[in-house]
Amino acid sequence: MYNYIIALHIIFIVTWFAGMFYMPRLFIYNTEANEKEDAAQKILHEQFTIMMKRLWYGITFPSAIITLILGPLIWFEKYDFTLPAWLFIKLIFVVFLYLYFISLHIIFKQQVKGIFKYTSQQLRVWNEVATIFLFAIVFLAVVKSALGLVYGLIGLVIFIIILMSAIKIYKKIRDQKE
Template sequence: MSTDPATSASEGEKARGKAYFSIAVVGGLAALGFWYDPPWLYDWLKVLHIVAVISWMVGLFYLPRLFVYHTDAEAGSEPSETFVVMEGRLIKVIMNPAMMLSWLVGLWLAWSGFAFLGLWLWIKIAAVVALTGFHVFLSRAARRFASGSNQMTARQWRMANEIPTVLMILVIIMVIIKPFS
């Protein structure tokens, strides 16, 4: 594998382009399905939603772990620069598209399947809003790492790593148990 930054950036752009193209194809197919509204659409959109949520959650779990190790690397060093590339790609190629797809498909499912009715659904949406806020927080932290101005310790990043776990558990309880319905 090449360590040339120009090659690395080029490879990253290609991967990002492929990811966005795939999302566009899936989005286009979803739009066609929505237009024709076949009976099988709802179940397939649930599958797409679950895959997108799992992908997003993987990033929300992994990025703070990368930050734990990045904190120990000296700013501007080769390991630090490697972490910057890894973190940037994780956010741009996996986390951002997965979050957007989770929201788009999730809102359609909430509207189509439940007409936005049920306290459990609103608690779930509030937890997803909190996950989105954590996502934004991590994205800003990645920019701080890239500029050499991280403000948190490795221990703080380990503790921050628990935030998506708690929110995920809340979401799962709301979806499976549906209390308050």
């Protein structure tokens, strides 16, 4: 039974992350629609709202809930309520991932109401946060050691620096095209 639970957990993590990767892109496109003329803006906002609702309520939110249910089942089955150090640190990242998920929900609700508090550039940066969590959580789950954690954190910092640099370079290229 354990292997089936693990398989389902991985499947719902993948679908949850797919939603968290795509949702901010829709936020960006919806925000950039504000730069269009009124008629196009209205059509785009309506379409992006439909897309966001389907993605959020059909894939992202249910996947987050199922992931949250299956994760503890795996922990209790495998570790009998003990908490290895690597798992404790991983769970801290998971808590922050759920906080990130909640922040996406807040932005989603705002945009559905026509409230745009963030620029497309801010949303581009926010879009990469899920990638950082994915990197940290997968490394902890696979390596499962303190030394691996140190290397993983060093790699995570390097990864963040590369990611933020890529965002800045993309912005410069995009600004030059305009």
